[in-house]
Amino acid sequence: GAGVSQSPSNKVTEKGKDVELRCDPISGHTALYWYRQSLGQGLEFLIYFQGNSAPDKSGLPSDRFSAERTGGSVSTLTIQRTQQEDSAVYLCASSQPGALRDTQYFGPGTRLTVL
Amino acid sequence: QQQVKQSPQSLIVQKGGISIINCAYENTAFDYFPWYQQFPGKGPALLIAIRPDVSEKKEGRFTISFNKSAKQFSLHIMDSQPGDSATYFCAASKKGYSGAGSYQLTFGKGTKLSVIP
Numbered sequence: 317g318a319g320v321s322q323s324p325s326n327k328v329t330e331k332g333k334d335v336e337l338r339c340d341p342i343s344g345h346t347a348l349y350w351y352r353q354s355l356g357q358g359l360e361f362l363i364y365f366q367g368n369s370a371p372d373k374s375g376l377p378s379d380r381f382s383a384e385r386t387g388g389s390v391s392t393l394t395i396q397r398t399q400q401e402d403s404a405v406y407l408c409a410s411s412q413p414g415a416l417r418d419t420q421y422f423g424p425g426t427r428l429t430v431l
Numbered sequence: 432q433q434q435v436k437q438s439p440q441s442l443i444v445q446k447g448g449i450s451i452i453n454c455a456y457e458n459t460a461f462d463y464f465p466w467y468q469q470f471p472g473k474g475p476a477l478l479i480a481i482r483p484d485v486s487e488k489k490e491g492r493f494t495i496s497f498n499k500s501a502k503q504f505s506l507h508i509m510d511s512q513p514g515d516s517a518t519y520f521c522a523a524s525k526k527g528y529s530g531a532g533s534y535q536l537t538f539g540k541g542t543k544l545s546v547i548p
Contacts (some may be wrong), residue, residue: 320474349535359475359520359538372535407474411534419465420536422474 320423322408328429329398337393337426341410348391349411349420350383354404362406365391398430434458437521437539444546450508452542454521457502461523463534466495466506469518469541478519479506511546518543 321340329335341348350362364372365385376382380398385391395402405427409420436455444450456464465480481488481495481504488495494507508515522536 347534351536358540359522359536361535361537364535375535409474419477419480420534422467422476424472424474 320408320410320421322406322423322426324426325424326427326429328431330431331400332397334394334396335398335428337395337406337428339391339393339408339410339423341389341391341408342412342421343389345410345412345421346388347411347413347420348385349409350391350393351407351409351422352404353407353425359407362393395428398428400430403428403430434537435521435523435539437542439542440540441543442545444511444544446511446513446546446548448511448546450506450511450515450544450546452506452519452521452544453503454505454539455501455503456523456537458523458525458537459502460525461537463524464495464497464504465522465524465536466493467520467522467538469520475520508544511544513546513548516544516546 323338348365351359353359361375363383367388368385380396383393405425407422407425409422411420434457438453466478467475468478469475479490479493479495481497483499486497492509497504518541520541521539524534524536
């Protein structure tokens, strides 16, 4: 596709509910990253996928957070039993190993608000 | 532990002036230093990046200066324009993770730049 897309663009949920956030990376990009952007913490790394595998989950803040990637393409970030501190913008980025392998292209993000 | 420190938090520059944003890092394993530009409601977009084997990189009005010994790097925006008003993030990454190629970015906290006419 033309760029990284994410859905929904906005999500409002009640504390304790589960949410799923979706990322469609740039076609052909094998690497996919999730980041969280919040006012107090800036941009923080959450998880990295290479293909369908997640060799680096070191940024996930708790076991309420999980992610998967299928077909080497679409990824879903799931937050269970949401808390107010989960409110943030969740950003997805993809990249393609090669000469410009470090260039990560970001989607527009999903703004999550937990009431 | 904040691995990449960015300053200032906000910056106001007159049109045509030079905007300078500074970053300092702690981890000597970092080997790639990009700058991202973010407009409200949008994701960050890569502006310019540098590796530690060079001390300066210039692309149009944007220049990165890199000081490896001081573990500092900075972004200079020459002839700043109102359209440059955005939030700028410095970042750093290091060689992947067990050969699996994770180049996760560690970001500074951002600088909100306002260029006034």
